[in-house]
Amino acid sequence: PVIHSLLPPNWLRVAQQLAAWNPDLLLVNVWLPFLAPCLGAIVRLARRFRPTIISVGILHNIMPHERFPLSRPLTRYVLDSLNGFLLLSEAVARDLSLFDRTKPRRVHPHPAFEYGPPIPKDEARRRLGLPLDAPIALFFGLVRPYKGLDLLLEALAQTPVPVFALIAGEWYMDPSPFFRRVHELGLSNRIRVDNRFILQEEAPLYFCAADIVVQPYRSATQSGVTPLAFRYERPVVVTRVGGLAEYVEHGKTGYVVAPHPTALAEALTDFFQHARAHAFTLHLQQAARMWSWESVVETLDGLTAEITARQ
CATH class of the missing domain: 3.40.50.2000 (Glycogen Phosphorylase B;)
Structure with missing residues (x-):
């Protein structure tokens, strides 16, 4: 589904589609407060339709690099919707502690995207x-x-x-x-x-x-x-x-x-x-x-197991 960040009816449709797939795990990329309302709403709605869904935030940034209105309450809104966190650096982990200290979390460096083989x-x-x-x-x-x-x-x-x-x-x-x-x-x-x-x-x-x-x-x-x-x-x-x-x-x-x-x-x-x-x-x-994608999957497996054990 395509998310429209400024159209709440779209958030409902996206959540319904996600729930219909009956996923075990929902991964949510978090990096901009601007996207927090739609992402937080979609996660909450999807869990209402399918309560067993586990949601994990992949946290690129907690605090925005540039000033953004209401960044703290917006960030808290999306973080509160998630069951756990995969953090891409220790710096992000420190920022997360300003909002949450109890939910399961893991730190793993950003892996490299595979855009094609090297060229001479x-x-x-x-x-x-x-x-x-x-x-x-x-x-x-x-x-x-x-x-x-x-x-x-x-x-x-x-x-x-x-x-x-x-x-x-x-x-x-x-x-x-x-x-x-x-x-x-x-x-x-x-x-x-x-x-x-x-x-x-x-x-x-x-x-x-x-x-x-x-x-x-x-x-x-x-x-x-x-x-x-x-x-x-x-x-x-x-x-x-x-x-x-x-x-x-x-x-x-x-x-x-x-x-x-x-x-x-x-x-x-x-x-x-x-x-x-x-x-x-x-x-x-x-x-x-x-820093392989296989290592990311192993880290997510361990994180998901901890979230499940706590529920």
Whole structure:
């Protein structure tokens, strides 16, 4: 069924359809307070039609990265409808404790989506029209103020290595100040911006074309970009904010640094000047195997068993 977040009669129809399937487990992705009314209502209605349904929230975020009216009561409304929680980072678990301390929960890192097999770097760069021999850092995903793209820009101006930045994702902010700063810093020939939604089948091209992935966030709970980078054996530079650093072993699968341009520049310089890509490979392969979808299923099985035992 298709959920319409602003149409309550649709919520009733969705709940009826879900109940008709007679599922043992209902998984609910929670990440935006805006969606809390429809999700909380659907779960409650589905359980009214089928009381045996167990509902588990997959919690990406508890607290929104950007201000949202009534975020706390809306979040509480959807959380109260759930029997248990699968949390994608310890940071999310800490936020959950502000709302609930008793329901069953498990923490499991975000696994990598399977968007397709790796592509040779040269081929990926040719298909994207990128320079074949440039050191390339990738910023991937929706562009929002909290993701710190401006910090990356300032870092590029400080690196002695002429790092080329590939920025791929749809912008949810005005790009004009960014491009003005690009011009002021004289970086126009070292920046490529693909301001659009990147299709799933295109994702391997972008990751495989890059040497390293940069997440210069000012705040974060977790990120699906990090495991995707590991899937394509690309190390990451992440900032020490929220749960972002939980995913990365400093010096093995990437760099964990302060959310500051100088720290980002130092990490990029170290990576490219000392040609560290090969040293990261084995650790990236191990990380990708550890965060598998099979492991998620095992974790959900254990969580569901605990919920059932408590009922």
